Amino acid sequence: MMKDEITLILQKIMNSVLETNQIPETWKEASIILIPKENQDEKQIQNYRPISLLNIDYKIFSSILANRLKSTLSNWINADQAGFLPGRQIKDNTRIILNIIEHIQNTKLKKGALLLLDAEKAFDQLNWNFIIELLKNLRYGGKFINGIQAIYTEQRAKIKINGDMTEMFPLQRGVRQGCPLSPLLFIFAIEILARKLRQDDDLIGIKVKNQKYKIKLFADDIILMSEDPQKEFPKMICLVNQFGSVAGLSINLRKTKILATKLSNKEKEELSQEIGIEIALQAKYLGINITMNNKDLYKNNYEKTWNKIKNDLKKWMNLDISLLGRIATIKMNILPRLCFLFQNIPIDIKEKEFTNWNAELTKFIWRGKKPRIKMKNLQDTKQRGGLALPNLKLYREAAILIWLREWIHLDNQSLITLEGDSLKFGLHAYLIYGKVAEDSNFNKHPIRKTLMNTWNKYKKFFYRKLPQWTSIQEAFKQSGNSKGNKRWPTYAEILKKTQDNLQLKSLIEINQQGYNMNWFEYAQIHQQYQKDVHTGFEEEKTDLDKILQSRNKQLSKLYSLLLKLHTEDEYIKECMVKWAKNIGRSISIDEWEYLWRVKIKIFRSYSLLENFYKMFYQAYMTPVKLAKIQPQLKNTCWKCKQATGSFFHMWWTCKKAKNFWIKIHKTTEKILKLKIPMHPEIFLLGITDTSLLKPHDKLFTLMTTAARIVYARAWKLEETPEMEEWIVKVTEVAEMDILTGYLQSKDPSEFRKVWDPFKRFLEGKTISTWGFQI
Structure with a gap:
C-alpha cells in the first residue's frame, strides 16, 4: 500500500518538473566524495575523482530520463563510441586498435600513429548550454528538454574533506559523476566532435580498402589514428580545441601520448615539438597496455597481471579462509582480472602458462598442502556435484569464440575489412571450408590465428553439418555484396525446405528477397551447393548460434557449454x-x-x-x-x-x-x-x-x-x-x-x-x- 502511495506522489512531482521546468530544491544539491585515482599522486587535487551523492528521488527521475535518452542514442551515435550504450563494450574498441596496429606493422611503407587524448576533467567541464542547444537542434520533445533544463540550470554542492563537509557552493557547468544521466549526456555531446572528424574529407586517418579509421571513443577515452600523423594530427588537435571551446572539453597535453611506428627519429621529434605531445613507447588504453607491436601484448598485460595476482595469493595464503571461501575469492577477485584480458586480448597463451596458473591456484586453495579433490571436480558445476571453481582456459576459449560472432554474422563491415585484410578468401572460407592451409597470410595475424585455432578445436562439437549462416559468396569473394546488396546471402536465405531435405531456391526466388544476383553468380553458388549438399545442412540453430545471437550473458553461457564438454567424462565421479x-x-x-x-x-x-x-x-x-x-x-x-x-x-x-x-x-x-x-x-x-x-x-x-x-x-x-x-x-x-x-x-x-x-x-x-x- 505504501509503495502505491509513494509512486503516486513521485509521479505527480516528476510530471510537474516536465511541465514547469522546476525541480525541488533538494534535487539541486549534491555531497561530493573524492575518490583517489589508481596509481596517481594523492597529494595532487587533479588526481581525485569527484563522485556526487544525490537525492534518491532525483536519481529515480534522472534514471527515467536516461532510459528514454538511451533508446534514441543507439541509432544516432556511431559505433566508434563504445561506452554506455546497449550491446557496446570495451572490446569493440580494443579489437579495432589491435587490428590497426597489426595492419600498420604488416603493410610495407605505411607509417602509422595513435594519438591517445587525455580529456582534463571531462565530465566536470561540459557546457550546460551546449547540451540544451543540442537537444533542441535534434528536436527532442519539449517536456524532455524541460526535464534536462530543470536539472542543468541551477546546482549546488558541498565536498567532504577529511571527514568534514564544506559550505554549499554553486555549480555552473559539468555533469555530475553519480547521476544516471551524466555518461549519456557526455557521449551525446562528444559525438559532435567525432562526427566533425569523420566527415572531414581532408583527414584520411588509416585507410584499409574502402574503410577509414580516424577515431575511437569510450566516453572520454579518445584515441585518434593516422597514417600521416605529421599532416593530420595538428589538424585533429585543432578540431578538438575548437569543439572544446564551445562544449567545454579541454585536453591535458602533459598526459596525452602518441604511439608511432615507421617514423624516423627526426620525424618523431618534429611531430612532438609541433603539437607539444610526448611520443611514447607504451600507453594504457581502456585498461590495456599497448605498444605499436602486438608481440608485446602478453608481456605487458598477462604477465604483469599474473604477477600481481601471484603476490596477492601469497598475501592471502595463511588467512583463515575456508575451502569454499578461497574458491569464492578466486571467482570474485582473480577471475574478473583475467577475464578482462581474455575478452580484450585474444592472443596465444602457451599451455604451460595455464599449468603454472592452476598450480598457483591449487596451492592457494589447499594452503600449500596436497589437494584432496581433483581439479576437474572442483571446476565442475554445482548441479553436477562440483564446486564451480573457474577453469581459466575455458573462460579464455569462451571469450575467443565470442569474438568469432562478427566473422559468423558478417554485420560489422568496419571490423571484417580489417581482420580480412590481405586474405585470398572471405572469412567463411576459413571457418567452413578449411582454406587456412591455402593462404600463407592467414596465420601471420596473431589474433586471426588464435581465433581460428580455437574454432577448429570446437567446430565439430557445435556443428555436425554445415551451418545455415554460411555465405558462399562471402567465402569465395564473389561479387555478391558489391552491387548494392546490404549483406551477403547465406544458406538460411537461399535454401528452402522440401519434404526430403533443404534445396537451393531458384534465381527468381532469391532476387525476390531483395538481392540483385545475376545468372553467373547463381551458377557459382549452385556449383558449391552441389558439393555442400553431401555434407548436409543444420536445420535448427545450435547452442552456439543461440548464444551468439542473444548478446545476453554470452560469456557465462558459452563457458557453461564448454565446461559441459570438458567434464562430461566426470559425470560419474x-x-x-x-x-x-x-x-x-x-x-x-x-x-x-x-x-x-x-x-x-x-x-x-x-x-x-x-x-x-x-x-x-x-x-x-x-x-x-x-x-x-x-x-x-x-x-x-x-x-x-x-x-x-x-x-x-x-x-x-x-x-x-x-x-x-x-x-x-x-x-x-x-x-x-x-x-x-x-x-x-x-x-x-x-x-x-x-x-x-x-x-x-x-x-x-x-x-x-x-x-x-x-x-x-x-x-x-x-x-x-x-x-x-x-x-x-x-x-x-x-x-x-x-x-x-x-x-x-x-x-x-x-x-x-x-x-x-x-x-x-x-x-x-x-x-x-x-x-x-x-
Whole structure:
C-alpha cells in the first residue's frame, strides 16, 4: 500500500518538473566524495575523482530520463563510441586498435600513429548550454528538454574533506559523476566532435580498402589514428580545441601520448615539438597496455597481471579462509582480472602458462598442502556435484569464440575489412571450408590465428553439418555484396525446405528477397551447393548460434557449454563409485542429482556446505591416507585403535562412531516423531526418503549436518562428541537459518514449521543455547 502511495506522489512531482521546468530544491544539491585515482599522486587535487551523492528521488527521475535518452542514442551515435550504450563494450574498441596496429606493422611503407587524448576533467567541464542547444537542434520533445533544463540550470554542492563537509557552493557547468544521466549526456555531446572528424574529407586517418579509421571513443577515452600523423594530427588537435571551446572539453597535453611506428627519429621529434605531445613507447588504453607491436601484448598485460595476482595469493595464503571461501575469492577477485584480458586480448597463451596458473591456484586453495579433490571436480558445476571453481582456459576459449560472432554474422563491415585484410578468401572460407592451409597470410595475424585455432578445436562439437549462416559468396569473394546488396546471402536465405531435405531456391526466388544476383553468380553458388549438399545442412540453430545471437550473458553461457564438454567424462565421479562400495548398494543418478540440485540449497553457510562437499568427495584426511604420505605412521583408526582407519570406517563402522550415530538416530527420531532407517547414506550424505515432508527433511538434513561437523571437530581424538555439543551446534544452525530468512524477508511461518519440533525438544533442557528464539 505504501509503495502505491509513494509512486503516486513521485509521479505527480516528476510530471510537474516536465511541465514547469522546476525541480525541488533538494534535487539541486549534491555531497561530493573524492575518490583517489589508481596509481596517481594523492597529494595532487587533479588526481581525485569527484563522485556526487544525490537525492534518491532525483536519481529515480534522472534514471527515467536516461532510459528514454538511451533508446534514441543507439541509432544516432556511431559505433566508434563504445561506452554506455546497449550491446557496446570495451572490446569493440580494443579489437579495432589491435587490428590497426597489426595492419600498420604488416603493410610495407605505411607509417602509422595513435594519438591517445587525455580529456582534463571531462565530465566536470561540459557546457550546460551546449547540451540544451543540442537537444533542441535534434528536436527532442519539449517536456524532455524541460526535464534536462530543470536539472542543468541551477546546482549546488558541498565536498567532504577529511571527514568534514564544506559550505554549499554553486555549480555552473559539468555533469555530475553519480547521476544516471551524466555518461549519456557526455557521449551525446562528444559525438559532435567525432562526427566533425569523420566527415572531414581532408583527414584520411588509416585507410584499409574502402574503410577509414580516424577515431575511437569510450566516453572520454579518445584515441585518434593516422597514417600521416605529421599532416593530420595538428589538424585533429585543432578540431578538438575548437569543439572544446564551445562544449567545454579541454585536453591535458602533459598526459596525452602518441604511439608511432615507421617514423624516423627526426620525424618523431618534429611531430612532438609541433603539437607539444610526448611520443611514447607504451600507453594504457581502456585498461590495456599497448605498444605499436602486438608481440608485446602478453608481456605487458598477462604477465604483469599474473604477477600481481601471484603476490596477492601469497598475501592471502595463511588467512583463515575456508575451502569454499578461497574458491569464492578466486571467482570474485582473480577471475574478473583475467577475464578482462581474455575478452580484450585474444592472443596465444602457451599451455604451460595455464599449468603454472592452476598450480598457483591449487596451492592457494589447499594452503600449500596436497589437494584432496581433483581439479576437474572442483571446476565442475554445482548441479553436477562440483564446486564451480573457474577453469581459466575455458573462460579464455569462451571469450575467443565470442569474438568469432562478427566473422559468423558478417554485420560489422568496419571490423571484417580489417581482420580480412590481405586474405585470398572471405572469412567463411576459413571457418567452413578449411582454406587456412591455402593462404600463407592467414596465420601471420596473431589474433586471426588464435581465433581460428580455437574454432577448429570446437567446430565439430557445435556443428555436425554445415551451418545455415554460411555465405558462399562471402567465402569465395564473389561479387555478391558489391552491387548494392546490404549483406551477403547465406544458406538460411537461399535454401528452402522440401519434404526430403533443404534445396537451393531458384534465381527468381532469391532476387525476390531483395538481392540483385545475376545468372553467373547463381551458377557459382549452385556449383558449391552441389558439393555442400553431401555434407548436409543444420536445420535448427545450435547452442552456439543461440548464444551468439542473444548478446545476453554470452560469456557465462558459452563457458557453461564448454565446461559441459570438458567434464562430461566426470559425470560419474570416482567418489560416487566409492560410496556405492561402502554402503553396499548403488546410489542412482536421480538420488545424486537431487542432492546437488535441491538438497544443497538448504545450506545457508559455507561451513555446512563445505562439510557436504568433503563428505561427498571423501576429502577428510584419514589414517590410511596419512600412512601413504608418511610411511612411518600407522594406518589404524584413531578412535578404536584396532581396525584400518579408512574413510568409511572412521565415519561409520568404527564402534565409537557407530555409538555416536545411534544416539543421533534415536534423538532425531524423537524430535521428528518419525521412524528413520539407520542407513549410512542417510546420515552421512543426506540421501533421505523423498516422501518426507519438506520441513522435516530440511530439519533432519541440518541436524545430521551439525552432527557431522561436531564429529569432525573430534576427528583425531579417541572420544566422540557429547550430545550437548551437538545440540548447541544445531541451535547455532537454527539461529543462522532464521536470521538469514528475516534478512531475505521470508515468511516466519516457514521457519516455525521447520524448527518447532526442535524447539519443543529443547523445552526443559538445562543446556545453554544462548537464548534460542523462533
